Amino acid sequence: xxxxxxxxxxxxxxxxxxxxxxxxxxxxxxxxxxxxxxxxxxxxxxxxxxxxxxxxxxxxxxxxxxxxxxxxxxxxxxxxxxxxxxxxxxxxxxxxxxxxxxxxxxxxxxxxxxxxxxxxxxxxxxxxxxxxxxxxxxxxxxxxxxxxxxxxxxxxxxxxxxxxxxxxxxxxxxxxxxxxxxxxxxxxxxxxxxxxxxxxxxxxxxxxxxxxxxxxxxxxxxxxxxxxxxxxxxxx
Amino acid sequence: xxxxxxxxxxxxxxxxxxxxxxxxxxxxxxxxxxxxxxxxxxxxxxxxxxxxxxxxxxxxxxxxxxxxxxxxxxxxxxxxxxxxxxxxxxxxxxxxxxxxxxxxxxxxxxxxxxxxxxxxxxxxxxxxxxxxxxxxxxxxxxxxxxxxxxxxxxxxxxxxxxxxxxxxxxxxxxxxxxxxxxxxxxxxxxxxxxxxxxxxxxxxxxxxxxxxxxxxxxxxxxxxxxxxxxxxxxxxxxxxxxxxxxxxxxxxxxxxxxxxxxxxxxxxxxxxxxxxxxxxxxxxxxxxxxxxxxxxxxxxxx
Numbered sequence: 001x002x003x004x005x006x007x008x009x010x011x012x013x014x015x016x017x018x019x020x021x022x023x024x025x026x027x028x029x030x031x032x033x034x035x036x037x038x039x040x041x042x043x044x045x046x047x048x049x050x051x052x053x054x055x056x057x058x059x060x061x062x063x064x065x066x067x068x069x070x071x072x073x074x075x076x077x078x079x080x081x082x083x084x085x086x087x088x089x090x091x092x093x094x095x096x097x098x099x100x101x102x103x104x105x106x107x108x109x110x111x112x113x114x115x116x117x118x119x120x121x122x123x124x125x126x127x128x129x130x131x132x133x134x135x136x137x138x139x140x141x142x143x144x145x146x147x148x149x150x151x152x153x154x155x156x157x158x159x160x161x162x163x164x165x166x167x168x169x170x171x172x173x174x175x176x177x178x179x180x181x182x183x184x185x186x187x188x189x190x191x192x193x194x195x196x197x198x199x200x201x202x203x204x205x206x207x208x209x210x211x212x213x214x215x216x217x218x219x220x221x222x223x224x225x226x227x228x229x230x231x232x233x234x235x236x
Numbered sequence: 237x238x239x240x241x242x243x244x245x246x247x248x249x250x251x252x253x254x255x256x257x258x259x260x261x262x263x264x265x266x267x268x269x270x271x272x273x274x275x276x277x278x279x280x281x282x283x284x285x286x287x288x289x290x291x292x293x294x295x296x297x298x299x300x301x302x303x304x305x306x307x308x309x310x311x312x313x314x315x316x317x318x319x320x321x322x323x324x325x326x327x328x329x330x331x332x333x334x335x336x337x338x339x340x341x342x343x344x345x346x347x348x349x350x351x352x353x354x355x356x357x358x359x360x361x362x363x364x365x366x367x368x369x370x371x372x373x374x375x376x377x378x379x380x381x382x383x384x385x386x387x388x389x390x391x392x393x394x395x396x397x398x399x400x401x402x403x404x405x406x407x408x409x410x411x412x413x414x415x416x417x418x419x420x421x422x423x424x425x426x427x428x429x430x431x432x433x434x435x436x437x438x439x440x441x442x443x444x445x446x447x448x449x450x451x452x453x454x455x456x457x458x459x460x461x462x463x464x465x466x467x468x469x470x471x472x473x474x475x476x477x478x479x480x481x482x483x484x485x486x487x488x489x490x491x492x493x494x495x496x497x498x499x500x501x502x503x504x505x506x507x508x509x510x511x512x513x514x515x516x517x518x519x520x521x522x523x524x525x526x527x528x529x530x531x532x533x534x535x536x537x538x
Contacts, residue, residue, distance in 0.1 A: 050427070076429040088424035090417045100410075101417050105429040107410045150428075 001063040002028040002189045003049070003080075003158055008058035008068075010048040017056060018044040020213040026158070026191040026206075031184050033200045034193045036210035037235035042193040043085060045210070046160050049191075050075055050082050062158065076105055079157040083164060089143050089150075091136025095127055098135050098146055102153035120149045123182075141172040148179050152188075159183060161192040165199065177203060197232065201225060241504070245381045251503045252496060257388050257457070259495025260395035264450035265472035266479065266487040267402060268443030274482030275419040275439045278328065278343045282350035283472065284465025286444045288358060290316050290451020291460035295367045298455075305372045309394070312452030313445045320444020323350065324437045332436075358462040368459030391453055398449060399488060402442075406484070415439060419482070474518045480528030490529060 003026040011017035018041045026032040034042050047053050049060055051072045060068040062078055070078065090098055099120055103113045121128035124145055130138060135146060144164075151159055164180060165173045177199050183190060184203060194200035201207065207224040209217040209231050217224065217231055224231070241247050265287060272280050290312040297308035331346055332339045373386045406412040417425040418435040426432055450468070451458070458464050472487075475494055479486030497517070498510040521529060 071431075072426040073429050073431045076427065082427040084424055084427060088421060088427070090420040090424070092420055093413070093416060097413055101413060101425070101428050101430075104410070104414060 002026045002030070003191060004061040005045070005049060006059045006061070008045070008048055008055050008060065010044065010053045010055040010058075012053070014056065018213050019048065019055075021058065022210065022213065023215055024191075024208055026189055028157075028189050029187045030205035031180070031190045031192065031203050032206045032208070033204040034191070034208045034210060035197055035200075035231070036216070039212075040210040041213040042210055043162055044213075046082070046162050046191070046193055050080070050160060076154060076156060080160065081151040081154070081156040081158070082160045083147060083151055083162060085162040085166065087143065088147050089135040089138075091134065093135060094132050095135050095138070095146060096131040099127070099131075099150055099153060102150035106154055116153045116155075120153065124149050140168055141175060144168060144172070144176055145179065148176075148183075152183070152186075156188070158189040158191065161190065161194075163193060163195060165194070165196050173199065197228070201228070246383070247503070249382045249384075251499045253384050253388055253392075255496035255499030256492065257391050257454075257495070258498060259492035260392055261450050261454050261457075261468065262472050262475050262491035262495055263399060263488045264395055264446050264453070265468050266475035266491045267399065267484050268446035269469075269472055270476045270479065270482055270484045270487035272440055272443040273476060274484065275415060276328075276343075276436050277340045278347065279473075280440075280443065281344075281347040281469070282354060283443070283447055284467075284469030285351050285354035285358075286316055286320065286447035286465070287451040287458075287468050288460070288462065288465040289319065289354070290448035291455055291458060291464055292358070292362065292367075292451075293448065294452035294455045295369060295460045298369050299367070305369070308369075308455075309449065309452040313449035316448025316451075317441045317445030319448075321437050321441035323444070324440035328440065329433060329437065355462050355465075362460070362462065364462060366459040366461045369455045372456060387456065394449075394453055398446070402446070403485070411438070471514060474514055477518060478521055478529050480530050483528065483530055486528060486530030 005022060005024040007021045007023060008019050009017050009021055010019045022041070022045055024032070024034070024045070034045065036042050044053065048055055051067075051070050051074070055068050058068065059066055062080060065078070067075070067078055075082065090101065093101075096117070099117055100107075100113065103116055106112050121131070126142060127146060127149060130142070135143065138146065161180065165176045168176060173196070180190065180192070181203050192200060201221060201224070204221045206220055207218065208215065211234070217227065219227075265283060269280060269283050272278055293312040293315050294308045297303050297311050298305050327346060327350065328343060331342055335342045371387070373390055376383050376385045377389060406415060414425065414430045415435055415438070417428070418430060418432055422432050425435075458468070471494065472491065475491040476487050478490035478494070479488070494514060494517070498514060501513045502510045
């Protein structure tokens with residue numbers, strides 16, 4: 001099932017659409033990567049899928065259900081989590097409060113909340129150690145871990161990642177991709193936008209390349225890896 | 237200025253209590269204003285008119301209906317809470333969705349418009365005379381050289397209890413946590429399923445409810461009349477700035493400080509000086525510490 005985008009046209013103003021009919025499928029349990037030069041509409045596509053932008057035309061299906069008219073705050077209930085580009089922790093709240101807010105939609109289910117916290121703390125012992133610290137004083141890498149951990153609190157089926165390694169120091173980048181690999185092993189459906197072409201290709205199953213808001217190339221990882229040089233050369 | 241009075245404990249405590257009562261009123265107003273600013277980015281210039289409506293609710297309930305005063309205070313808070321949510325959803329929310337990115341600047345003008353409309357509607361409906369309620373509770377507490385009326389103690393008690401309840405709500409309840417999350421990173425809060433629109437509406441309701449409560453609580457000092465909200469809103473705006481924009485505990489602290497400073501300056505100089513002192517203090521602090529006395533980076537939890 002997974003996530004399916006059909007002929008999406010969207011933009012910030014009606015007159016200037018950024019996406020001109022993009023088609024895409026993120027298959028269940030796979031990592032699908034979207035590549036493309038700056039301005040290709042990669043982040044805009046994720047924002048449109050998540051309801052920050054209302055498409056002028058086209059459809060989005062998640063596990064067979066049409067979702068293009070839903071609002072961002074309804075998406076997690078549909079089983080879709082979203083890692084925003086840049087910082088998305090709440091800096092003046094504790095690590096644990098941040099995680100609890102990740103479970104906001106199940107706040108009345110104390111048992112489930114406790115179990116989810118327990119699971120996160122087992123996977124990220126460092127977050128457990130620092131659970132009563134304010135999230136804002138964690139290191140950059142720890143903040144990213146917290147953001148990734150928070151995504152999984154409600155066990156969504158699909159995760160959208162917008163530039164997960166951007167702005168991190170090189171030594172932390174590998175750690176982030178290691179975490180994404182773990183999410184893949186846990187069979188989450190992942191749709192990822194990334195400028196770090198080689199790193200993201202290494203964990204991808206299927207790759208799309210966008211250009212000027214349209215589909216340019218697509219194919220399974222092995223096939224796209226061979227054509228990668230041509231694809232990247234086109235951007236320059 | 238007769239400085240020998242500084243040695244008289246009766247006068248010192250009397251002025252201190254008087255200042256604290258004023259401070260409590262500023263604090264209730266400033267806490268709401270600061271909360272609304274911190275979360276929505278909107279400076280609500282019509283906050284004084286919400287206070288004014290609170291005084292009218294109090295007058296209506298206790299004098300016209302003849303119900304007991306605690307009910308009047310509770311109803312002033314409740315009516316304004318719902319009226320605030322109504323105002324947010326019909327006016328501010330509509331503006332936000334239609335105006336797009338620059339809506340905060342438009343909201344600035346909108347709340348000034350709300351001020352003018354509410355003030356004049358009150359003038360047409362109720363006339364300009366002052367309708368007060370005096371002596372909610374009679375009697376005084378005598379404790380050594382200190383004499384405090386029970387009414388003032390009640391005002392201080394209610395204001396502190398409400399302030400504490402507000403703090404606990406924001407700090408510990410899940411809705412309070414969602415409100416803080418929405419103020420710190422609204423986009424991220426949305427991805428977690430938090431409905432920002434509802435958060436804004438509830439926040440404005442809480443702020444309006446606090447203004448209504450202040451209006452009801454202080455009816456014996458500020459009677460109901462259409463422009464009664466002017467002084468409270470100017471002073472509480474000053475507290476919001478002094479406390480650091482959007483910093484609720486900072487605003488409350490600044491409010492108590494301002495109330496007490498005003499009371500002492502009124503007593504030792506003359507009543508006319510208190511507004512000069514307030515305004516002078518704001519200018520001075522803005523020059524020395526532009527981000528407020530208690531800027532958010534120092535106070536870690538809003």
